[in-house]
Amino acid sequence: MDFQDLILQFAGRIEKLIPQINTEEATKNALVLPFIQLLGYDVFNPFEVNPEFVADIGIKKGEKVDYAIMKDDKPIILVECKHYAQQLDPHNSQLFRYYHTSEAKFGLLTNGIHYRFYTDLHTPNKMDEKPFFEFKIIDIKDNEIGELKKFHKSYFDIDNISNTANELKYLNEVKNIIQTELSTPSPEFVKYFARQAYPSIITVKVLDQFTSIVKRAFSQYINDDINERLKSALNSNKHAADTDNDSSLNREENIVTTPEEIEAYLIIKSILRKCINVDRISCRDAQSYCAILLDDNNRKPICRFYFNSKKKLLALMDENKKEIRKELLSLDDIYNHADYLLNTVIFYEKAKETITLV
Numbered sequence: 001m002d003f004q005d006l007i008l009q010f011a012g013r014i015e016k017l018i019p020q021i022n023t024e025e026a027t028k029n030a031l032v033l034p035f036i037q038l039l040g041y042d043v044f045n046p047f048e049v050n051p052e053f054v055a056d057i058g059i060k061k062g063e064k065v066d067y068a069i070m071k072d073d074k075p076i077i078l079v080e081c082k083h084y085a086q087q088l089d090p091h092n093s094q095l096f097r098y099y100h101t102s103e104a105k106f107g108l109l110t111n112g113i114h115y116r117f118y119t120d121l122h123t124p125n126k127m128d129e130k131p132f133f134e135f136k137i138i139d140i141k142d143n144e145i146g147e148l149k150k151f152h153k154s155y156f157d158i159d160n161i162s163n164t165a166n167e168l169k170y171l172n173e174v175k176n177i178i179q180t181e182l183s184t185p186s187p188e189f190v191k192y193f194a195r196q197a198y199p200s201i202i203t204v205k206v207l208d209q210f211t212s213i214v215k216r217a218f219s220q221y222i223n224d225d226i227n228e229r230l231k232s233a234l235n236s237n238k239h240a241a242d243t244d245n246d247s248s249l250n251r252e253e254n255i256v257t258t259p260e261e262i263e264a265y266l267i268i269k270s271i272l273r274k275c276i277n278v279d280r281i282s283c284r285d286a287q288s289y290c291a292i293l294l295d296d297n298n299r300k301p302i303c304r305f306y307f308n309s310k311k312k313l314l315a316l317m318d319e320n321k322k323e324i325r326k327e328l329l330s331l332d333d334i335y336n337h338a339d340y341l342l343n344t345v346i347f348y349e350k351a352k353e354t355i356t357l358v
Helices: 003-020 024-038 089-100 142-151 158-183 187-197 204-242 246-254 259-272 331-357
Strands: 049-054 064-071 074-081 106-110 114-118 133-136 281-285 290-294 297-306 312-317 323-328
Touching (some): 003 142, 323 331
Antiparallel strands (some): 064 074
């Protein structure tokens, strides 16, 4: 079972466990320690997971953080735990004090359901007030599992996480701002659109009117965009079916292009628009995989998606059109193979130029 499956399996058990959890200590044992274990650390080995780790603060000696995840006898992640029913906001100052006295690069504040990862992006050796990465385990998303995997013992690399932490922090903050603005548009947000659409002075009455208009406009735009994507995918499937023989048509009656395949197809198009017109990229679904083709030509496969099982696989093509399969923890992982995808298209284009010259 891969990391993603283990995390999702654990998340599915939490609701059954909660009624039996009455104390902070029970939260640690039932939720936090199993989570740390999923990250590949031996919770029974103090050289890997040190409980009640001493973090002396100035003249105040004997202060202890709940756990320190260790590497080479040094703490790399400090973990402060609270009861699952407690809100985390009032408690980051406690972790802040521990972090300041420790060599650890990362701090984790959790109640076993909500996880917040901190580091020192703004001032070295001083923990930031806001986390750079957070999620709810009971509602964890594929891209969050991909980020979480970086903290797994087998993949843990301080420089790698630190390099992406800054972007991840601001990406999450911008997403939160967008979510807030779309649900409850601020006056500044509404004015931005009202000034461009309304020909006169923006009065209070006009602002109130545009608040509702902006909210509805974004809702309709998102719905229309989703519908267009689905329609585009269905048209691609219809075109593919029209070019196949009757036996293929019979087999394709049971084929359904999933939203994930559509999103992955759009990611491929966004990558390849750097070198070709995206109208030349087509999607042809089959029972076992979804193929992305150049010029709708099955002799020019760019890649294939295998999304019908628990593991999501991206199949890249070598020069002999043999598959090189890569596991995807999230669809965003496709961007990690952007150079290979671009080179595949460039290879086909060069081959076409050679044939033309001959």
